[in-house]
Amino acid sequence: MSEQTLSSEEGSSTQADATRQKRKKLLSLVAILFIIGVVVYVIWHVFFSQSEDTDNAYVGANTAQVNSVISGQVQQVLVDDTQYVHAGDVVIKLDDRDAKIAVAQAEADLLKVKRQYGQTEANSDSLTSQIRATDSAIQSQQAQVNKAQSDLIRAQKDLERRTALNASGAISKEEYTTAQNALNTAQANLALNKAGLAQAISNQKVAESNLKANEALIKGTTSNTTPDVLAAQAKLDQANLNLTRTVIKAPIDGIITNRNVQVGQTISSGSALMLIVPIHALYVDANFKENQLAHVKPGQVVKLTSDLYGDDVVFHGTVVGLSGGTGAAFALIPAQNATGNWIKVVQRLPVRIHLQPEELKKHPLRVGLSMTATVDLKSD
Incomplete structure (x- = not known):
């Protein structure tokens, strides 16, 4: 019985050793293959x-950010997150009543300055007529001066004759006094008419100066190109542009995201309202x-x-x-x-x-x- 037991134990030991040898060989083969694989991968990857x-x-x-260029109150929000929009689609509407009032005011200001331009043109015509009238007044006043000078010369000569007669007693003192008064009156009339002539000339110069100033305002311009009209037109264009900006449109095609605006909200210029992806x-x-x-x-x-x-x-x-x-x-x-x-x-x-x-x-x-x-x- 002991011999059989020993033989059985020896057989089992031999079989176990053979199994261990096979495992070692298999593990060694796997390790070698793994190392070869790593080396091949490194060589391939590097070279x-x-x-x-x-x-x-x-x-x-x-992404495109949707902003408001103007301030205003949000009247409608027509899109929501995840919604697809096309370029040009309306996404937000602002209350446009203030913008419409601004357009009406700008239109009235434009009409006003155009009317003022027309009045300036009419003033030029009036001043031109006034200058022509002063020409006639100057000529008339010059004639009065010439007549007064003739009257003065005549009064002087008359006084000289009566002075000689008065020395001999040929005329009365009253007649001599009358001659002196006539001379004084002629001198006064000449001075008065000269003053009138100077006033007429001055009036003409004032009219000419006013005409030049008036012409400077409208020279080289029309009712559509004068600076005041252009400035008023620019304000009207800006008002109309602000009116169009109360309707905010999508700048590109894409999907709405990060919407952070609500109906009734008052937004300021430059506010970020949403993104379009x-x-x-x-x-x-x-x-x-x-x-x-x-x-x-x-x-x-x-x-x-x-x-x-x-x-x-x-x-x-x-x-x-x-x-x-x-x-x-x-x-x-x-x-x-x-x-x-x-x-x-x-x-x-x-x-x-x-x-x-x-x-x-x-x-x-x-x-x-x-x-x-x-x-x-x-x-x-």
């Missing part, structure tokens, strides 16, 4: 790889490691997949360009690498990739979705 890929990529878009003009910012970018160039073909659709849907894009700096360089609080405990961190640089609009129409994406991008380095 033969023709692409670079990253899963740190996200969908972006040049152009889902047919999206791009991808792929953040590649700095050691992946040596051969990445604009124009290279990119294949992309999204977490939304999985690997079954492949998007095709083109490298547009590389960012001017890493994300860390433009962070709100940049890293302070000058400290004593600095640790090197591999940086990533955003690469802008343009997506094909036709593919986006078939499989729409949204801003912020994750993507996996593979750049074909041979495609340049």
